[in-house]
Amino acid sequence: MHEYGIAESILAAVEGRADxxxxxxxxxxxxxxxxxxxxxxxxxxxxxxxxxxxEGARLDLVTLPVRLTCRDCGNATTSVDPYAVCPACGTTDVDTEGGDDLVLESIQLAEATHVPGDPRGDRGNPVGSS
Incomplete structure (x- = not known):
C-alpha cells in the first residue's frame, strides 16, 4: 500500500503549513x-x-490528469485513468506527460477559541485595563 508513504508526505507538508x-x-x-x-x-x-x-482532519483529493500523446496516430488527450489507451486508435503505445504531481493545495485550520491580544475574545485582558 503505497498510499501510506503518500499520506506521510502529505502530513509533513500539512504540519509545516499549520505551524x-x-x-x-x-x-x-x-x-x-x-x-x-x-x-x-x-x-x-x-x-x-x-x-x-x-488527527480527525478530512483529506480531499483532486486528481490531476496525465497528458497522453499517441505514438501511432499522434492524437493528444488527457485522462485521469493511469491505464488509458489512445481514444482515437486504441493503441497502448502512448507517451505520458505530467500526472505524477503531489501538491498540498490548501489546509483549513480549526478556529481558535482564544486569541491573545484580541480585545474581542481575550478574557484575560478586561476592557479598560492596561
Missing amino acids: GRRVRRARVQVGALLRVAEPSINDAWSLVTEGTLA
Missing part, C-alpha cells in the same frame, strides 16, 4: 499516474495522523 495549529481539512492535488485509491489513502491518512494536529 502548530489544529487542522480540520487538507486538500491535495494528486496526479493520475500515482494511482492513489481514495479508500486506501483515507485509511492511511487516519493512521498517520493519529496523535498529531491533523
